[in-house]
Amino acid sequence: MKVAVMGFGTVGSGIAEILSQNKESVEKRAGKEISLKYILDIRDFPESPFAAYLTKNFEDIVNDPEVEVVCETIGGAKIAYDFTVRCLKAGKSVVTSNKELVATKGPELLQLAYENKVSYRYEASVGGGIPIIRSLYDSLAGNEITSVKGILNGTTNYILTKMINDGISFDTALAQAQKLGYAEQNPAADIEGTDACRKIAILSSISFGKYIDPDLVNTTGITEITLDDVAECEARNSVIKLLGIAKLGEDGRLSVRVEPTVIDENNPLSNVEGVFNAITVTGNALGDVMFYGKGAGKLPTASAVVADIIECAKAGENEKLRLWKTGDPDFVLPYSEQSAVLLLRFEDEDGSVKNAIADYAKEGSVICKNGITSFITKEMKITEHDVKTEELKEYGKLISRFNVEM
Numbered sequence: 020m021k022v023a024v025m026g027f028g029t030v031g032s033g034i035a036e037i038l039s040q041n042k043e044s045v046e047k048r049a050g051k052e053i054s055l056k057y058i059l060d061i062r063d064f065p066e067s068p069f070a071a072y073l074t075k076n077f078e079d080i081v082n083d084p085e086v087e088v089v090c091e092t093i094g095g096a097k098i099a100y101d102f103t104v105r106c107l108k109a110g111k112s113v114v115t116s117n118k119e120l121v122a123t124k125g126p127e128l129l130q131l132a133y134e135n136k137v138s139y140r141y142e143a144s145v146g147g148g149i150p151i152i153r154s155l156y157d158s159l160a161g162n163e164i165t166s167v168k169g170i171l172n173g174t175t176n177y178i179l180t181k182m183i184n185d186g187i188s189f190d191t192a193l194a195q196a197q198k199l200g201y202a203e204q205n206p207a208a209d210i211e212g213t214d215a216c217r218k219i220a221i222l223s224s225i226s227f228g229k230y231i232d233p234d235l236v237n238t239t240g241i242t243e244i245t246l247d248d249v250a251e252c253e254a255r256n257s258v259i260k261l262l263g264i265a266k267l268g269e270d271g272r273l274s275v276r277v278e279p280t281v282i283d284e285n286n287p288l289s290n291v292e293g294v295f296n297a298i299t300v301t302g303n304a305l306g307d308v309m310f311y312g313k314g315a316g317k318l319p320t321a322s323a324v325v326a327d328i329i330e331c332a333k334a335g336e337n338e339k340l341r342l343w344k345t346g347d348p349d350f351v352l353p354y355s356e357q358s359a360v361l362l363l364r365f366e367d368e369d370g371s372v373k374n375a376i377a378d379y380a381k382e383g384s385v386i387c388k389n390g391i392t393s394f395i396t397k398e399m400k401i402t403e404h405d406v407k408t409e410e411l412k413e414y415g416k417l418i419s420r421f422n423v424e425m
Protein backbone atom coordinates (compact mmCIF):
# COMPACT_ATOMS: atom_id res chain seq x y z
CA MET A 20 0.00 0.00 0.00
CA LYS A 21 1.47 3.35 -1.06
CA VAL A 22 1.15 6.34 1.22
CA ALA A 23 1.63 10.08 0.65
CA VAL A 24 2.21 12.72 3.30
CA MET A 25 1.02 16.28 2.66
CA GLY A 26 2.87 18.81 4.86
CA PHE A 27 6.41 18.03 6.04
CA GLY A 28 6.24 19.89 9.35
CA THR A 29 6.41 18.52 12.88
CA VAL A 30 3.80 15.78 12.46
CA GLY A 31 4.44 15.02 8.78
CA SER A 32 8.14 14.39 9.38
CA GLY A 33 7.23 12.22 12.39
CA ILE A 34 5.02 10.05 10.17
CA ALA A 35 7.89 9.50 7.71
CA GLU A 36 10.20 8.57 10.60
CA ILE A 37 7.78 6.11 12.17
CA LEU A 38 6.94 4.44 8.85
CA SER A 39 10.65 3.95 8.30
CA GLN A 40 11.78 3.03 11.83
CA ASN A 41 8.83 0.80 12.73
CA LYS A 42 8.35 -0.59 9.23
CA GLU A 43 8.36 -4.21 10.30
CA SER A 44 5.86 -3.91 13.14
CA VAL A 45 3.63 -1.51 11.20
CA GLU A 46 3.43 -3.93 8.28
CA LYS A 47 2.82 -6.89 10.56
CA ARG A 48 -0.12 -5.11 12.13
CA ALA A 49 -1.45 -3.90 8.80
CA GLY A 50 -1.10 -7.30 7.18
CA LYS A 51 0.53 -5.79 4.11
CA GLU A 52 3.54 -3.87 2.91
CA ILE A 53 3.28 -0.11 3.46
CA SER A 54 5.57 2.27 1.58
CA LEU A 55 5.90 6.00 1.55
CA LYS A 56 5.74 7.31 -2.03
CA TYR A 57 5.44 11.11 -1.81
CA ILE A 58 5.88 13.97 0.61
CA LEU A 59 4.23 17.20 -0.47
CA ASP A 60 5.67 20.51 0.71
CA ILE A 61 6.43 23.85 -0.92
CA ARG A 62 9.71 24.08 1.00
CA ASP A 63 12.99 22.35 0.14
CA PHE A 64 14.59 19.91 2.58
CA PRO A 65 17.87 18.91 0.85
CA GLU A 66 19.37 17.52 4.07
CA SER A 67 16.38 15.35 4.96
CA PRO A 68 16.79 11.56 4.68
CA PHE A 69 13.37 11.68 3.02
CA ALA A 70 14.36 14.25 0.38
CA ALA A 71 13.84 11.73 -2.43
CA TYR A 72 10.11 11.55 -1.70
CA LEU A 73 9.54 15.30 -1.84
CA THR A 74 7.31 16.90 -4.43
CA LYS A 75 5.82 20.37 -4.70
CA ASN A 76 3.04 19.20 -6.99
CA PHE A 77 -0.19 17.94 -5.43
CA GLU A 78 -1.23 16.52 -8.82
CA ASP A 79 1.52 13.88 -8.48
CA ILE A 80 -0.35 12.47 -5.51
CA VAL A 81 -3.95 12.83 -6.49
CA ASN A 82 -3.37 11.43 -9.99
CA ASP A 83 -1.28 8.45 -8.91
CA PRO A 84 -3.55 5.41 -8.75
CA GLU A 85 -0.99 3.58 -6.59
CA VAL A 86 -1.48 5.98 -3.68
CA GLU A 87 -4.21 4.58 -1.44
CA VAL A 88 -3.79 6.64 1.72
CA VAL A 89 -2.92 10.32 2.04
CA CYS A 90 -1.88 11.87 5.38
CA GLU A 91 -2.96 15.48 5.65
CA THR A 92 -0.75 17.33 8.11
CA ILE A 93 -0.86 20.72 6.43
CA GLY A 94 -3.14 22.29 9.01
CA GLY A 95 -5.73 25.02 8.55
CA ALA A 96 -8.99 24.71 6.70
CA LYS A 97 -8.23 26.17 3.25
CA ILE A 98 -5.65 24.29 1.16
CA ALA A 99 -5.99 21.30 3.48
CA TYR A 100 -9.73 21.27 2.78
CA ASP A 101 -9.34 21.50 -1.02
CA PHE A 102 -6.71 18.75 -1.10
CA THR A 103 -8.69 16.49 1.22
CA VAL A 104 -11.83 16.82 -0.89
CA ARG A 105 -9.91 16.02 -4.08
CA CYS A 106 -8.17 13.02 -2.54
CA LEU A 107 -11.43 11.57 -1.20
CA LYS A 108 -13.16 12.11 -4.56
CA ALA A 109 -10.20 10.37 -6.24
CA GLY A 110 -10.88 7.30 -4.07
CA LYS A 111 -8.03 7.77 -1.62
CA SER A 112 -8.46 7.47 2.14
CA VAL A 113 -7.29 10.50 4.09
CA VAL A 114 -5.91 10.42 7.64
CA THR A 115 -5.22 13.62 9.52
CA SER A 116 -4.10 15.42 12.65
CA ASN A 117 -5.87 18.60 11.55
CA LYS A 118 -8.41 19.37 14.30
CA GLU A 119 -9.47 22.65 12.72
CA LEU A 120 -10.54 20.90 9.54
CA VAL A 121 -12.17 17.97 11.36
CA ALA A 122 -14.05 20.27 13.76
CA THR A 123 -15.30 22.63 11.07
CA LYS A 124 -15.81 20.32 8.07
CA GLY A 125 -16.09 16.89 9.70
CA PRO A 126 -19.68 16.08 8.66
CA GLU A 127 -19.03 16.92 5.00
CA LEU A 128 -15.69 15.11 4.76
CA LEU A 129 -16.96 11.98 6.51
CA GLN A 130 -19.94 11.89 4.14
CA LEU A 131 -17.66 12.35 1.14
CA ALA A 132 -15.43 9.51 2.30
CA TYR A 133 -18.46 7.27 2.76
CA GLU A 134 -19.81 8.08 -0.70
CA ASN A 135 -16.44 7.30 -2.26
CA LYS A 136 -16.02 4.04 -0.28
CA VAL A 137 -12.86 5.25 1.44
CA SER A 138 -12.02 6.42 4.98
CA TYR A 139 -11.49 9.78 6.63
CA ARG A 140 -9.70 9.12 9.95
CA TYR A 141 -8.59 11.62 12.56
CA GLU A 142 -7.30 9.85 15.68
CA ALA A 143 -4.41 12.35 15.93
CA SER A 144 -6.70 15.36 15.94
CA VAL A 145 -7.48 15.08 19.66
CA GLY A 146 -5.05 14.23 22.45
CA GLY A 147 -2.01 13.69 20.17
CA GLY A 148 -1.02 10.06 20.71
CA ILE A 149 -3.88 9.20 23.10
CA PRO A 150 -6.25 6.65 21.53
CA ILE A 151 -9.43 8.49 22.41
CA ILE A 152 -11.31 8.68 19.09
CA ARG A 153 -11.33 4.97 18.38
CA SER A 154 -12.16 4.25 22.02
CA LEU A 155 -15.23 6.47 21.79
CA TYR A 156 -16.34 4.82 18.55
CA ASP A 157 -15.57 1.22 19.46
CA SER A 158 -14.60 0.34 23.01
CA LEU A 159 -17.17 2.54 24.75
CA ALA A 160 -19.92 1.78 22.25
CA GLY A 161 -21.98 -0.06 24.85
CA ASN A 162 -22.46 3.13 26.88
CA GLU A 163 -24.62 6.18 26.67
CA ILE A 164 -22.00 8.85 27.30
CA THR A 165 -23.02 11.51 29.80
CA SER A 166 -19.89 13.64 30.03
CA VAL A 167 -16.46 14.21 28.52
CA LYS A 168 -13.97 16.52 30.16
CA GLY A 169 -10.28 17.00 30.09
CA ILE A 170 -7.03 18.76 29.50
CA LEU A 171 -6.94 18.92 25.72
CA ASN A 172 -4.11 21.30 24.89
CA GLY A 173 -0.49 20.39 25.56
CA THR A 174 0.89 23.89 25.09
CA THR A 175 -1.33 25.55 27.68
CA ASN A 176 -0.87 22.68 30.11
CA TYR A 177 2.89 22.98 29.65
CA ILE A 178 2.71 26.74 30.31
CA LEU A 179 0.51 26.37 33.39
CA THR A 180 2.71 23.58 34.77
CA LYS A 181 5.80 25.77 34.40
CA MET A 182 4.02 28.66 36.12
CA ILE A 183 2.79 26.41 38.95
CA ASN A 184 5.91 24.34 39.55
CA ASP A 185 8.72 26.70 38.62
CA GLY A 186 7.22 30.20 38.86
CA ILE A 187 8.29 30.78 35.23
CA SER A 188 6.53 33.61 33.40
CA PHE A 189 3.85 32.98 30.81
CA ASP A 190 5.95 34.28 27.89
CA THR A 191 9.04 32.23 28.72
CA ALA A 192 6.99 29.06 29.10
CA LEU A 193 5.22 29.71 25.77
CA ALA A 194 8.57 30.16 24.00
CA GLN A 195 9.71 26.81 25.40
CA ALA A 196 6.52 25.06 24.24
CA GLN A 197 7.02 26.49 20.73
CA LYS A 198 10.61 25.28 20.68
CA LEU A 199 9.52 21.80 21.67
CA GLY A 200 7.06 21.64 18.75
CA TYR A 201 3.90 21.59 20.89
CA ALA A 202 2.37 24.91 19.85
CA GLU A 203 0.28 25.63 16.77
CA GLN A 204 1.84 27.64 13.92
CA ASN A 205 -0.04 30.58 15.40
CA PRO A 206 0.10 29.93 19.17
CA ALA A 207 -2.90 32.22 19.70
CA ALA A 208 -4.98 29.13 18.88
CA ASP A 209 -3.44 27.42 21.92
CA ILE A 210 -3.41 30.17 24.53
CA GLU A 211 -6.82 31.57 23.62
CA GLY A 212 -8.38 28.12 23.93
CA THR A 213 -9.39 27.71 20.26
CA ASP A 214 -7.46 24.47 19.88
CA ALA A 215 -9.09 22.95 22.98
CA CYS A 216 -12.45 24.22 21.71
CA ARG A 217 -12.06 22.34 18.41
CA LYS A 218 -11.06 19.22 20.30
CA ILE A 219 -13.99 19.22 22.73
CA ALA A 220 -16.26 19.87 19.72
CA ILE A 221 -14.86 16.77 17.97
CA LEU A 222 -15.14 14.61 21.11
CA SER A 223 -18.69 15.83 21.72
CA SER A 224 -19.74 15.15 18.14
CA ILE A 225 -18.67 11.52 18.50
CA SER A 226 -19.84 11.05 22.09
CA PHE A 227 -23.27 12.53 21.73
CA GLY A 228 -23.99 11.54 18.15
CA LYS A 229 -24.67 15.06 16.87
CA TYR A 230 -22.26 17.45 15.20
CA ILE A 231 -21.16 20.20 17.57
CA ASP A 232 -20.04 23.31 15.74
CA PRO A 233 -16.99 24.78 17.55
CA ASP A 234 -18.59 28.23 17.20
CA LEU A 235 -21.18 27.09 19.76
CA VAL A 236 -18.55 26.29 22.40
CA ASN A 237 -17.96 29.16 24.81
CA THR A 238 -14.18 29.46 25.06
CA THR A 239 -11.83 31.28 27.42
CA GLY A 240 -8.07 30.82 27.20
CA ILE A 241 -5.26 31.23 29.69
CA THR A 242 -3.85 34.61 28.69
CA GLU A 243 -5.26 36.36 31.76
CA ILE A 244 -3.86 33.90 34.31
CA THR A 245 -1.16 35.40 36.52
CA LEU A 246 1.39 33.96 38.95
CA ASP A 247 -0.79 35.48 41.72
CA ASP A 248 -3.74 33.37 40.57
CA VAL A 249 -1.49 30.34 40.63
CA ALA A 250 -0.39 31.14 44.21
CA GLU A 251 -3.97 31.66 45.34
CA CYS A 252 -4.94 28.24 44.02
CA GLU A 253 -1.95 26.67 45.72
CA ALA A 254 -3.06 28.15 49.06
CA ARG A 255 -6.35 26.32 48.54
CA ASN A 256 -4.64 23.01 47.76
CA SER A 257 -5.78 23.35 44.17
CA VAL A 258 -4.32 23.99 40.75
CA ILE A 259 -5.58 25.84 37.72
CA LYS A 260 -5.99 23.94 34.45
CA LEU A 261 -7.55 24.70 31.09
CA LEU A 262 -10.43 22.23 30.78
CA GLY A 263 -12.77 21.36 27.96
CA ILE A 264 -16.05 20.19 29.45
CA ALA A 265 -19.12 18.65 27.81
CA LYS A 266 -22.01 17.37 29.92
CA LEU A 267 -25.35 16.00 28.88
CA GLY A 268 -28.15 17.35 31.07
CA GLU A 269 -31.18 15.38 32.23
CA ASP A 270 -33.19 17.33 29.72
CA GLY A 271 -31.05 15.80 26.98
CA ARG A 272 -29.24 19.05 26.20
CA LEU A 273 -25.48 19.50 26.14
CA SER A 274 -23.44 22.00 28.17
CA VAL A 275 -20.09 22.48 26.49
CA ARG A 276 -17.33 24.98 27.16
CA VAL A 277 -13.59 25.58 27.47
CA GLU A 278 -12.33 27.58 30.45
CA PRO A 279 -9.59 27.84 33.08
CA THR A 280 -10.76 25.64 35.95
CA VAL A 281 -9.51 25.32 39.51
CA ILE A 282 -9.33 21.72 40.53
CA ASP A 283 -8.67 20.18 43.90
CA GLU A 284 -5.32 18.45 44.24
CA ASN A 285 -7.18 15.18 44.89
CA ASN A 286 -8.69 15.27 41.42
CA PRO A 287 -6.54 13.09 39.12
CA LEU A 288 -6.56 15.86 36.49
CA SER A 289 -4.55 18.05 38.89
CA ASN A 290 -1.55 15.75 38.44
CA VAL A 291 -1.56 15.92 34.65
CA GLU A 292 1.52 17.98 33.94
CA GLY A 293 3.53 19.38 31.06
CA VAL A 294 2.54 18.36 27.55
CA PHE A 295 0.37 15.51 28.84
CA ASN A 296 -3.35 15.54 28.18
CA ALA A 297 -6.02 13.59 30.04
CA ILE A 298 -9.64 12.98 29.20
CA THR A 299 -12.28 11.59 31.54
CA VAL A 300 -15.29 10.03 29.85
CA THR A 301 -18.35 9.05 31.86
CA GLY A 302 -20.63 6.36 30.48
CA ASN A 303 -23.92 5.23 31.98
CA ALA A 304 -22.75 1.61 32.16
CA LEU A 305 -19.03 1.93 32.76
CA GLY A 306 -18.87 5.03 34.99
CA ASP A 307 -15.65 7.00 34.63
CA VAL A 308 -12.75 6.03 32.41
CA MET A 309 -9.67 8.17 32.03
CA PHE A 310 -7.28 8.46 29.08
CA TYR A 311 -3.84 9.93 29.63
CA GLY A 312 -0.80 10.50 27.45
CA LYS A 313 1.26 12.92 25.42
CA GLY A 314 -1.16 15.33 23.80
CA ALA A 315 1.24 17.06 21.41
CA GLY A 316 4.66 16.68 19.84
CA LYS A 317 6.09 15.08 16.75
CA LEU A 318 6.24 11.35 17.38
CA PRO A 319 3.28 10.98 19.79
CA THR A 320 0.98 12.69 17.30
CA ALA A 321 2.52 10.94 14.30
CA SER A 322 2.01 7.57 16.01
CA ALA A 323 -1.75 8.18 15.99
CA VAL A 324 -1.66 9.06 12.28
CA VAL A 325 0.28 5.88 11.53
CA ALA A 326 -2.33 3.88 13.49
CA ASP A 327 -4.97 5.35 11.18
CA ILE A 328 -2.93 4.36 8.12
CA ILE A 329 -2.90 0.82 9.47
CA GLU A 330 -6.68 0.96 10.03
CA CYS A 331 -7.12 1.95 6.39
CA ALA A 332 -4.91 -0.94 5.32
CA LYS A 333 -6.93 -3.40 7.39
CA ALA A 334 -10.32 -2.41 6.06
CA GLY A 335 -12.21 -5.63 5.45
CA GLU A 336 -9.66 -7.83 7.20
CA ASN A 337 -10.12 -6.78 10.81
CA GLU A 338 -11.17 -10.12 12.23
CA LYS A 339 -8.30 -12.05 10.70
CA LEU A 340 -5.77 -9.56 12.01
CA ARG A 341 -7.19 -9.62 15.53
CA LEU A 342 -6.42 -13.29 16.06
CA TRP A 343 -3.86 -14.11 18.79
CA LYS A 344 -0.85 -16.03 17.63
CA THR A 345 0.16 -19.02 19.77
CA GLY A 346 3.26 -21.18 20.01
CA ASP A 347 6.08 -19.07 21.44
CA PRO A 348 6.69 -20.38 24.99
CA ASP A 349 9.81 -18.23 25.49
CA PHE A 350 8.00 -14.98 24.97
CA VAL A 351 7.25 -14.45 28.66
CA LEU A 352 10.23 -13.85 30.94
CA PRO A 353 10.22 -16.25 33.92
CA TYR A 354 9.03 -14.61 37.13
CA SER A 355 12.43 -15.21 38.75
CA GLU A 356 14.05 -12.99 36.12
CA GLN A 357 11.56 -10.17 36.22
CA SER A 358 12.61 -6.90 37.84
CA ALA A 359 10.42 -5.12 40.32
CA VAL A 360 10.42 -2.60 43.12
CA LEU A 361 8.82 -3.79 46.34
CA LEU A 362 7.12 -1.99 49.16
CA LEU A 363 7.67 -4.06 52.30
CA ARG A 364 5.81 -3.43 55.53
CA PHE A 365 7.22 -4.74 58.81
CA GLU A 366 5.89 -5.02 62.32
CA ASP A 367 8.39 -4.12 65.07
CA GLU A 368 8.76 -5.99 68.33
CA ASP A 369 6.70 -3.24 69.99
CA GLY A 370 3.91 -3.86 67.45
CA SER A 371 4.43 -0.67 65.43
CA VAL A 372 4.41 -0.90 61.65
CA LYS A 373 7.40 0.19 59.61
CA ASN A 374 7.12 0.81 55.89
CA ALA A 375 10.20 0.07 53.88
CA ILE A 376 11.42 -0.32 50.40
CA ALA A 377 13.67 -3.20 49.53
CA ASP A 378 16.40 -2.39 47.12
CA TYR A 379 18.19 -5.50 45.96
CA ALA A 380 21.97 -5.30 45.62
CA LYS A 381 23.67 -7.94 43.52
CA GLU A 382 25.77 -9.31 46.40
CA GLY A 383 22.60 -10.64 47.93
CA SER A 384 22.02 -7.99 50.57
CA VAL A 385 18.70 -6.32 51.10
CA ILE A 386 18.72 -2.65 52.02
CA CYS A 387 15.65 -1.36 53.77
CA LYS A 388 14.84 2.33 54.00
CA ASN A 389 12.31 3.36 56.62
CA GLY A 390 9.62 5.80 55.66
CA ILE A 391 8.13 5.79 52.20
CA THR A 392 7.91 9.48 51.40
CA SER A 393 10.51 9.24 48.68
CA PHE A 394 10.03 5.61 47.80
CA ILE A 395 9.83 5.93 44.03
CA THR A 396 13.26 6.32 42.56
CA LYS A 397 14.55 4.99 39.32
CA GLU A 398 17.58 3.32 40.90
CA MET A 399 15.51 0.84 42.87
CA LYS A 400 15.68 -2.29 40.82
CA ILE A 401 15.43 -5.63 42.52
CA THR A 402 14.85 -9.14 41.36
CA GLU A 403 11.69 -10.31 43.04
CA HIS A 404 12.90 -13.89 43.19
CA ASP A 405 15.99 -12.95 45.18
CA VAL A 406 14.27 -11.17 48.06
CA LYS A 407 13.92 -14.04 50.46
CA THR A 408 11.55 -13.67 53.35
CA GLU A 409 14.21 -15.17 55.72
CA GLU A 410 16.67 -12.41 54.81
CA LEU A 411 14.15 -9.84 55.82
CA LYS A 412 13.64 -11.20 59.35
CA GLU A 413 16.17 -8.86 60.92
CA TYR A 414 14.02 -5.91 59.93
CA GLY A 415 11.01 -7.21 61.86
CA LYS A 416 8.05 -9.39 61.00
CA LEU A 417 7.10 -9.00 57.36
CA ILE A 418 3.39 -8.24 57.20
CA SER A 419 2.99 -7.33 53.56
CA ARG A 420 4.89 -7.24 50.32
CA PHE A 421 3.62 -5.21 47.38
CA ASN A 422 4.79 -4.52 43.89
CA VAL A 423 5.34 -0.82 43.20
CA GLU A 424 4.85 0.60 39.71
CA MET A 425 6.85 3.64 38.73
Ligand code: HSE
Nearest residue numbers: 172173174202203315
Ligand atom coordinates in the same frame (compact mmCIF):
# COMPACT_ATOMS: atom_id res chain seq x y z
N1 HSE B 1 -0.93 22.81 19.76
C1 HSE B 1 -1.54 21.59 20.14
C2 HSE B 1 -1.33 21.39 21.64
C3 HSE B 1 -0.93 20.45 19.38
O1 HSE B 1 -0.53 22.11 22.22
O2 HSE B 1 -1.99 20.54 22.25
C4 HSE B 1 -1.66 19.15 19.50
O3 HSE B 1 -2.96 19.22 19.01
